[in-house]
Amino acid sequence: MRQDSRLSRMLHVLIHMDRHDGALTSEAIAAMLNTNAVVIRRTMAGLRDAGYVQSEKGHGGGWRLACPLDRVTLLDVHRALGDPTVFAIGPTDDEPRCLVEQAVNAALADALREAEAVLVRRLGTVTLADLAADFDRRLALSGKCGA
Amino acid sequence: MRQDSRLSRMLHVLIHMDRHDGALTSEAIAAMLNTNAVVIRRTMAGLRDAGYVQSEKGHGGGWRLACPLDRVTLLDVHRALGDPTVFAIGPTDDEPRCLVEQAVNAALADALREAEAVLVRRLGTVTLADLAADFDRRLALSGKCGA
DNA sequence: CTATCATGAAACAGCATAAGTTACGTGAAC
DNA sequence: GTTCACGTAACTTATGCTGTTTCATGATAG
Incomplete structure (x- = not known):
């Protein structure tokens, strides 16, 4: 059965947004994820409604974080x-x-309930800041290895 | 996302087969599950290949258990x-x-790996005999309550 | 031996949902 | 007021379980 990749994609985007100055347009995000801008808007709508990101129209508009990464868990995004x-x-x-x-x-x-409880507990204890820190670790390692 | 109900359906069938004398035809099983005989054959094929059931053609043919219920876990069926x-x-x-x-x-x-490990452990510790016993308990209770 | 019954398997349509696309409206910045 | 970017609706595509039809094969009854 085909898997829903929205959680994975949105986490990916949110970390990138944190490492980016200024707003990111849906087009730019779509290019990063090899998908379509409308899909991004559709998916980000939930994150906006939850207050994790905000969107601005017009010139220089796009998406920005509305909340520090250490305040959002993977479960929150889900x-x-x-x-x-x-x-x-x-x-x-x-x-x-x-x-x-x-x-x-x-x-x-x-x-299933037991397994879901484990998953929820796990997703609820990992913040986006944790992911960003793991990214930094990977970045340092890749630099050292020259990979 | 739509859920795959084959595991649930096959468990259902296997318990019924245990409580039934003689072979059950795909048609009869399909009627029990409100579905189609071909779907049953298709799904049961995996259980047959695993040795949990056997099929017989012709008059009086159909499906039978090939193995006691306490030797098969939910994980085995999965x-x-x-x-x-x-x-x-x-x-x-x-x-x-x-x-x-x-x-x-x-x-x-x-x-996900952690959650799946929990699920697998859980499915692996419950046998079809356990389900049948739970069914018996429910049957006794329903008799008492007159429901 | 032949008819009937039941599985085996291939082929195709139905359906639900994420994903991709097109089109148009709205609001902000230049 | 033109351009940019989001907001939204509508439609199409892709995928995989499900449902259905069809024919072949084998086993039993008569």
Whole structure:
């Protein structure tokens, strides 16, 4: 099943925005991600509504961070994107009459809930600042290795 | 994103097969799941190849369990279905050149890996016999409550 | 032996959703 | 007032599970 890459993309953009002076246009961001400006506007809309970025129209306009990176976790961004479904597997029927199906759904739901709790906890403890720091570490390493 | 319900469906079927004397035809199974016989054959093929069920052609043919329920975990069934992607979210590019993207992907991959490990551990510790036992418990309860 | 039943498999259409595209409106800066 | 950039709607594309049709194969009943 095809995966939703919006979270990954938006995290990527937000770190770049932090390292960039002035506003970034949707066109520029789209070029960075090899995609389309409208897709960027559509996806960034959630982050804007959540207050993590702000947009400006007209000359010199574009997108800017509206909030320091250490105040935003990966979970915050996920939520801002509309809390999309995490799992690609799940039951068909949420309220089955069949008791067998109820038992199956309960077991699966338990397992998925537990896994999602771990994921949410993990995403909630990592901030964008942490990612930026990891980027800096990688940058220093790549400099040392000449790669 | 739409969810893959094959695991849920196959677990449902396997428990029913255990409680049923004789073979179950794809048509009968499809009727139980409100779907199509060809879909059943297609999905059951993986379970057959894994040795969890067997199929017989002709009069009185159909599907039977080939293995006791306590020998099969939910994870086994998941694997038999081709180990489909568990997560609906993920990165676009697996080998990005951009160091920011690498940092983002590493963080997300870590979180997803951890969550998947929890899910796999959970699915691997629950057997079909456990589900059947839970079904029996629900059956007894529903009888008591008159529901 | 033949008809019937049931699986096996290929081929194609349906459907949902992220993604890509086009088009037009709105507001800000030059 | 022209240009730039976002905002939004509408449409198309791509992908993968799902559903359906069709025919072949093999097993059983009569």
